[in-house]
Amino acid sequence: MDEQKTAVTPFVEIRHVHKAFPIQPNTKPAPVVEDVSILIPHQEEGEFVAFLGPSGCGKSTLLHMISGLLSPDKGEVYALGKQVSGPDPQSVTVQQAYTCFPWLTVLGNVEFGLKTHGVEAVERRKLATEYLHKVGLGDRLDANPRQLSGGMQQRVAIARTLAMRLPIVLMDEPFGALDAQTRADMQETLLHLWQDEKNLVVFVTHDISEALLLANRIIVFSARPARIIYDMLVPFERPRPQSLLYDSQFLQLSQVLIGLLKHSEATTSDNTSTSGN
Amino acid sequence: MSNQKQHLLGMRGALSRRADTTLSLLALGIAFLVWFLVTYEYAPEKRLVTGLFLPSPIDIVHGTQNLFRTGEMPGAIWVSMWRIAQAMFYTILVGVPVGVLMGSVPIIDALLRKFVDGFKSVPPTAFIGLIILWFGIEERSKTVFLFLGAIFYMILMTKNAIRNVPESYVTVATDIGASRLQLIRSVLLPGALPQIWDAIIVCSGLMWTYIILAEWVNASSGLGHTISIASRLNRSDEVFAGVIAIAIISASTDWVLRAIRRRFLNW
Ligand SMILES: Nc1ncnc2c1ncn2[C@@H]1O[C@H](COP(=O)(O)OP(=O)(O)OP(=O)(O)O)[C@@H](O)[C@H]1O
Numbered sequence A: 001m002d003e004q005k006t007a008v009t010p011f012v013e014i015r016h017v018h019k020a021f022p023i024q025p026n027t028k029p030a031p032v033v034e035d036v037s038i039l040i041p042h043q044e045e046g047e048f049v050a051f052l053g054p055s056g057c058g059k060s061t062l063l064h065m066i067s068g069l070l071s072p073d074k075g076e077v078y079a080l081g082k083q084v085s086g087p088d089p090q091s092v093t094v095q096q097a098y099t100c101f102p103w104l105t106v107l108g109n110v111e112f113g114l115k116t117h118g119v120e121a122v123e124r125r126k127l128a129t130e131y132l133h134k135v136g137l138g139d140r141l142d143a144n145p146r147q148l149s150g151g152m153q154q155r156v157a158i159a160r161t162l163a164m165r166l167p168i169v170l171m172d173e174p175f176g177a178l179d180a181q182t183r184a185d186m187q188e189t190l191l192h193l194w195q196d197e198k199n200l201v202v203f204v205t206h207d208i209s210e211a212l213l214l215a216n217r218i219i220v221f222s223a224r225p226a227r228i229i230y231d232m233l234v235p236f237e238r239p240r241p242q243s244l245l246y247d248s249q250f251l252q253l254s255q256v257l258i259g260l261l262k263h264s265e266a267t268t269s270d271n272t273s274t275s276g277n
Numbered sequence B: 001m002s003n004q005k006q007h008l009l010g011m012r013g014a015l016s017r018r019a020d021t022t023l024s025l026l027a028l029g030i031a032f033l034v035w036f037l038v039t040y041e042y043a044p045e046k047r048l049v050t051g052l053f054l055p056s057p058i059d060i061v062h063g064t065q066n067l068f069r070t071g072e073m074p075g076a077i078w079v080s081m082w083r084i085a086q087a088m089f090y091t092i093l094v095g096v097p098v099g100v101l102m103g104s105v106p107i108i109d110a111l112l113r114k115f116v117d118g119f120k121s122v123p124p125t126a127f128i129g130l131i132i133l134w135f136g137i138e139e140r141s142k143t144v145f146l147f148l149g150a151i152f153y154m155i156l157m158t159k160n161a162i163r164n165v166p167e168s169y170v171t172v173a174t175d176i177g178a179s180r181l182q183l184i185r186s187v188l189l190p191g192a193l194p195q196i197w198d199a200i201i202v203c204s205g206l207m208w209t210y211i212i213l214a215e216w217v218n219a220s221s222g223l224g225h226t227i228s229i230a231s232r233l234n235r236s237d238e239v240f241a242g243v244i245a246i247a248i249i250s251a252s253t254d255w256v257l258r259a260i261r262r263r264f265l266n267w
């Protein structure tokens, strides 16, 4: 199996990536992402990776470098073997903030993504309708996004992203605003869609249980600047029922991850004191 | 004391809605009463202020009736509205594209900014001589005058509207793969549309204040012309009638445009 992996171009390869930002205005840039390398090999059945890390550590920044919205100061990012330089047409992101366009209907928002990729009008409508049904908004096609709750708006954004059916889907805390039940439903929907699509999903979250329920692999980052402190393969078979939350191995792994996150927060002050460039 | 309800003599903040309405209507009522009393003709030719200096409300009603009976007023209203509509058409036609381009493409902004900022500070009356030289005293010069009075505001406000479109919309569209053209046409322009509409409202108001100037000299029609003739003939009642007509039309245009904004452009 290892030989097969290396024979195919990996989904994503991140090589020694660095990124610095002036954290306060008019200060020297401080490192936000520091020497991060990740190899995500291609998998026939698709791959699901979770990024876990404390708030403000640089997860969104790293995600933006994979999508090509930001370019690294140092290092390279490859998506499906091609170096990323500028917004990458092979990947698309569900952003952390609500990002529906208020001047379009719900359906129009989902169609917009397909339009930029040159999908024909009829096909566009069909796909957009299909994916809105999948996220449970089939009865709100003509609604204005501002008439929807925050969680529903986020589902529109998710439908817009998934309807494009790209090989790389990046999701930045997509379910953060949802209530527990909707969240569980959306997790299930996402897994179904992913298993059909067999693509790569990179999923940023604060939520340890969510990472364990969804991902094949969890990468844990330190507090700012983000460095990889742990790379875990999740051992659970699929499908993973919600009852897994009470499984003893699940709880053990949760404890490990909680410990890692605690540790990473504790080292924050060390990191910032040595982060002057 | 309490921060829930403002004390009547508190500083800043809002009065209760009822106190606010009562006070503003009271002020209006008192002004009207004083006006009525000082211009009331309690005996023939006997009033505190002459009709030439300040016509009474009744004089103005008569003046208005007179202007409508002769057909002067409806014609003048129509002509002025038509001039403003034309000037507005060109202001939007030029101002919106230029403003959108300045707001979205830094190179264009750098090239044009100094001109727009410079001309904005020149009162349009300063152009009157040139306008007459270039466009004559015909119909066209009126439209050009109104256009010059509004265009630079239109450009600047459109540019700011584009700048105020949330960055997150641009980020999402870029990530989805929108081209630069798609970004301008399908994200920046619709995102800025409510504020561009506000700019149109402001410019419409501006034009209704400039219309008197535009039609004062060398015009043979329009509300400005009506007022100018009436003032030359010492017909204060008709001057006021014309001014009130302008105020009413301008305010109702404003009201209609704002209603459209609230109903259709509310993001
Ligand atoms: N464009 C930018 N300019 C300046 N600083 C930035 C910029 N983008 C991010 N930062 C800083 O980089 C750090 C990491 O930001 P990032 O958004 O990547 O964190 P995050 O891990 O996604 O946090 P959260 O979980 O809260 O979303 C933060 O301190 C943030 O202030």
Ligand SMILES: [Mg+2]
Pocket: A059, A060, A061, A096, A172
């Ligand atoms: Mg983030």
